[in-house]
Amino acid sequence: MLKQLKQDLTMAEIARLPGGARVDLLVVAEMVERGARVLDVGCGDGELLRLLAETRNVDGRGIELSREGVNEGVAKGLAVIQGDADTDLADYPDDAFDYVILSQTLQATRQPRLVLEHMLRIGRHAIVSFPNFGHWKIRLQVGIAGHMPQTDNLPYSWWDTPNIHFCTIRDFRHLCDVAGARIEKAVALNAWGRALRFNAPWWFWNLIGEQAVFLLSRQGGSAD
Amino acid sequence: MVETSAALEPVDRAREADAPHSLVVRFGADKPLKLDAGVDLSPFQIAYQTYGTLNTARSNAVLVCHALTGDQHVANIHPVTQKPGWWETMVGPGRPIDTERYFVICANVIGGCMGTTGPASTNPKTGKPWGLDLPVITVRDMVRAQAMLLDHLGIGTLFAVAGGSLGGMQVLQWAVSYPHRVFAALPIAAATRHSAQNIAFHEVGRQAVMADPDWQQGRYFAEGTNPRRGLAVARMGAHITYLSDAALHRKFGRRFQDRDNPTFSFDADFQVESYLRHQGITFVERFDANSYLYLTRAMDYFDIAADFDGVLANAFKDTPTRFCVISFTSDWLFPTSDSRAIVHALNAGRARVSFAEITTDKGHDAFLLDEPELFAIVRGFLEGAAKARGLESAHR
Numbered sequence: 001m002l003k004q005l006k007q008d009l010t011m012a013e014i015a016r017l018p019g020g021a022r023v024d025l026l027v028v029a030e031m032v033e034r035g036a037r038v039l040d041v042g043c044g045d046g047e048l049l050r051l052l053a054e055t056r057n058v059d060g061r062g063i064e065l066s067r068e069g070v071n072e073g074v075a076k077g078l079a080v081i082q083g084d085a086d087t088d089l090a091d092y093p094d095d096a097f098d099y100v101i102l103s104q105t106l107q108a109t110r111q112p113r114l115v116l117e118h119m120l121r122i123g124r125h126a127i128v129s130f131p132n133f134g135h136w137k138i139r140l141q142v143g144i145a146g147h148m149p150q151t152d153n154l155p156y157s158w159w160d161t162p163n164i165h166f167c168t169i170r171d172f173r174h175l176c177d178v179a180g181a182r183i184e185k186a187v188a189l190n191a192w193g194r195a196l197r198f199n200a201p202w203w204f205w206n207l208i209g210e211q212a213v214f215l216l217s218r219q220g221g222s223a224d
Numbered sequence: 225m226v227e228t229s230a231a232l233e234p235v236d237r238a239r240e241a242d243a244p245h246s247l248v249v250r251f252g253a254d255k256p257l258k259l260d261a262g263v264d265l266s267p268f269q270i271a272y273q274t275y276g277t278l279n280t281a282r283s284n285a286v287l288v289c290h291a292l293t294g295d296q297h298v299a300n301i302h303p304v305t306q307k308p309g310w311w312e313t314m315v316g317p318g319r320p321i322d323t324e325r326y327f328v329i330c331a332n333v334i335g336g337c338m339g340t341t342g343p344a345s346t347n348p349k350t351g352k353p354w355g356l357d358l359p360v361i362t363v364r365d366m367v368r369a370q371a372m373l374l375d376h377l378g379i380g381t382l383f384a385v386a387g388g389s390l391g392g393m394q395v396l397q398w399a400v401s402y403p404h405r406v407f408a409a410l411p412i413a414a415a416t417r418h419s420a421q422n423i424a425f426h427e428v429g430r431q432a433v434m435a436d437p438d439w440q441q442g443r444y445f446a447e448g449t450n451p452r453r454g455l456a457v458a459r460m461g462a463h464i465t466y467l468s469d470a471a472l473h474r475k476f477g478r479r480f481q482d483r484d485n486p487t488f489s490f491d492a493d494f495q496v497e498s499y500l501r502h503q504g505i506t507f508v509e510r511f512d513a514n515s516y517l518y519l520t521r522a523m524d525y526f527d528i529a530a531d532f533d534g535v536l537a538n539a540f541k542d543t544p545t546r547f548c549v550i551s552f553t554s555d556w557l558f559p560t561s562d563s564r565a566i567v568h569a570l571n572a573g574r575a576r577v578s579f580a581e582i583t584t585d586k587g588h589d590a591f592l593l594d595e596p597e598l599f600a601i602v603r604g605f606l607e608g609a610a611k612a613r614g615l616e617s618a619h620r
Contacts, residue, residue, distance in 0.1 A: 059576070067581055074548065074578040075600045077608020081549075081567055081579035091571045 023193030024129060024211055025051055028103055031127055031185065031215045032056050036098035039063070039123065041085045041115075042105030046073035049080070061097075063088060086110045089118035097123040104153075104211075106130045106172075107163040116179045120218045126181065129213040132188070134168030134206040152191070153211060169206040176216060185215040241353075241512070242346050244339025245303035246271040246296055246332070249376050257334065257369050260525075261359040267348060270373050271339025272296050272331035275315065276323035278379070284615055285379045286321055287370065288330040289387030289394035291592075292519050293459075293511060295338040298330045299323070304338075304510045313594055320603040325615070326383060333394075334369045335361035335518035343442070343514035356442035361518050363390070363526045367397045371405070383613055384606060386410035388591035389558065390519065393526050396566065399545045400528055408609040410602065412550045412591045415562035416536055416569070417527035422557060425465055426520040429458035433513050442514055455513045456504030463503045468554040468587035472496060536565065540573035546612070547577040548605040550591075550598065557588040578605055 025048045032038060034056050040049050043062030046069075052058040062080035064070045073080035081088075085102070086109055100123030102115065107130055109115045119126040131153040132138075141149040148158040156163065167175070169188065176183055187195045188209025196209065205212070248271050251257065256266030273296045278285060288298050288311065295302075299309040299316045315321045315328055332340035335358070347354045374382070385398045385406050392414020399409045418426075433439055436454025440447040464472075476496040480486070483493065492498040529536040547570055551563035560581050570577040582597045584590045591598065 061576065067583065071580045071582070071597055071601055074580045075604030077604050077611065079546070079576045079578050081571075081577060082581055083567075083579075088568075088571075091568045093572060093574065096574050 022047070024189055024213065025103070027187055027189065027193075027195050027213050028101060028127055028129055029055055031125075031213070032058060032099050032101075035059075037096070039092070039097045039100045041089070041100060041102045041119070042108070043069070043073065043078075043080060043103075045069045046076055046078040046080055048101065048103055049073070049078050050076065053078075085115050089115065089122065092118075092122040094121055095124060099123055099125045099127055101127045103127075103129045104131070107166050109165060112165050112167075113175060113179055116175060116181065116216075120179065120181055120216065124217065125184070126216040127213065128172070128216065129211060130167065130172065131163075132169050132206065132209045132212050133166040134170060135210050136207050137210075139207075151210075169209055169212045170202065172212065172214065173202070176214070180219045181216040182219045183214060184217055187213045189213065240304060241337050241339060241342060241344035244271040244332075246273055246339050248272075248339060249373060251372060255372065257365065257372065259359050259365050260362040263359050265334070265341065265359065268334070268341035268369070269339070269345075270331050270334075270341075270369060272329060272373060273298060273300060274330075275299055275328040276326055278327040278377075279615075282379055283381070283383060283613065284326050285374075285377075285382050286326040286328045286384045286386065287374070287382050287398070288315060288321070288328055289366075289370075289385065289391035289398075290330060290333065291387070291389040291391045292462075292523065293507065293516075294391070295336060296330045296332045296340075297338070298328065302510075305506070310592060314599065314602065320599045320606065321384075321386065325610070326606075329373075329377070329379075331370055331373055333361075333366040333390075333519065333522075335366070335515060335522060337512035337515040340369070342512065343518055344445070344512040353445045355445070355514055358514075358518065360525075361522050363393050363397050363522050364401060366522065367394055367401055370394070370398075371402060374405070381405050381407060383615065384408040384410060384609065386412070386602070387414075388412040389414060389588065390523050392558075393523065396528060397526075399543060399547070400531075400539045403543045403545055406545045407613055408606070409545050409547045410550070410605065411547070411563075411566065412598075413552060413555050413558045413563075413588055414549075414566070415558050416529060416539075416566055418523050418525075419562070423524045425462065425557075426524055429462055430517050430520060432457040432461065433516060436513075439513060442517075444513070450508070451513045452508045455508045455511065455516060456501075458516060459507040459511075460500040460504045463500060465557045466587055466589040468556065468585055470554060470585035471587055474585065475499075536569040537572035540570050540575050543570075543573055543575045545575065546609055547575055548601070549577060549579040550601060551579075551581045552586070552588070552590040552595075553581060553583045554585045555588040555590065 036058050038058045038060045040062045043064045049060040063083040070082040100119040138149040188205040189211040191210045250269045252267050256264035294310050297309050298311045317324045332338040335342045337344045343354045343358045385395045387395050392411035395411040433454040436451035438449035439451035479495045481495045481498040486493050528539050532538040549563050551560040567579045580601050
């Protein structure tokens, strides 16, 4: 079974890079209106910003913690700053952006709730993508094998992981309630990063979605 | 004791101040420079250098702003020292600020001593050097004068303004004073205000100059003296602040200079002493002591937020300029926290901003040195800005 899992993961890695862009980034990009003002929090080397600029013609900005990622992004001509999602979102004025994106970064923030609240404050929409800790493979690794999970999306050992706030899809929906976010759209992705496009109840997504992407807006806000 | 050397005689430096080896534009009584000190400076002149060609749309001009002891000789052999230009690694054909693509302008600042009106220039009313009769200059005055130069050259909007340290302060002032004339701004190793510690260092430098009996209350030209020792000591002290502990240790350690043992005297036993003495001596050959007083003062007075009721973000509110802010990890004179403050204000003002901190042990001076990451970032930022501005690439 372990062998099969490893094979799956290798396959997933190959499937992740058709034409250079990660499939999960394409799902995020699809949610963004053309020409929008976008802030990508935890933008890495700027791959999503570049994709958004090329395919959606957005006015994009990025924040990234790692100096290498920032310098690479700036050298590509992207508007990226070195900063921390936990501390630096407070500087931005209300409604500064159409979309604030947190791609695969939520689980590495110290205060996910505060980060999400700031995102909803400074953007008309928030888009959050995260690895689903409720996925069956993870449940098997913890529940049956009895060790902390390691997968393609979560390759770290427990002692050196930057990910300190894992959640499941169910947990994230709870956070949305607490933080005052309205869920406009939610997509679960399979191990290959592709959207699972069929109707199913939440508990099912929570079991088979390896990642999830949520499009949110402020509750009571006039989003559209 | 600092050795004396075959420095330029005062009369030669005065000549460079009035009739420099540069392009010069003279503004007559009809075009005074309105100074923050509340008086008009008139007549006055600006000495400048240009590199590359202005395109027909006049849209490819890049203004380079020099630092405290720099001048307009960015990328040519310096007429006084015969050394390469101070930013030849950054500006030139195929360099990040590519002179095959951009029309680069650099002007000596007001208060300088390389041909723009400063304390060493002749005061037309007396026929003698201005000395301390020159009103105190601010960074805003420097930028106002540069704007007059651009008007004279027929350049409306600059594609970019770039500079480090005092040059970076001018870049920020440009973006605040003339936001619609600056498409892209590159403040490097800069700050929106001079810190108390930096004012303190400057005061020590100025006191060193003024304590030299040869300074003669600033009238050393008339007295035929030159406060070499005072200015050299000022330079030595300042130079330490431009480096870092790590860089000094890497370069010199505790090594002796041309000897194996200490001499048990106050001779320059250590390499680092010898190096600093050399820095002091070579500096006085090319720089005017009063200019040093005026330009350090201009930096001390710099505080952008003060002009906006203490709220820095208001200085950049809805600015159309795109920014690339750069700092260096080992710079303790203009530390990364200063650059971060700029970035925070720009974010609050909804500006388009890039910010990179470069890892180096070379301290504040890193912006002048061979830092491949700095070059890659400047090149990439300008590349992106040129695309947005619709500038054609050099090789088309």
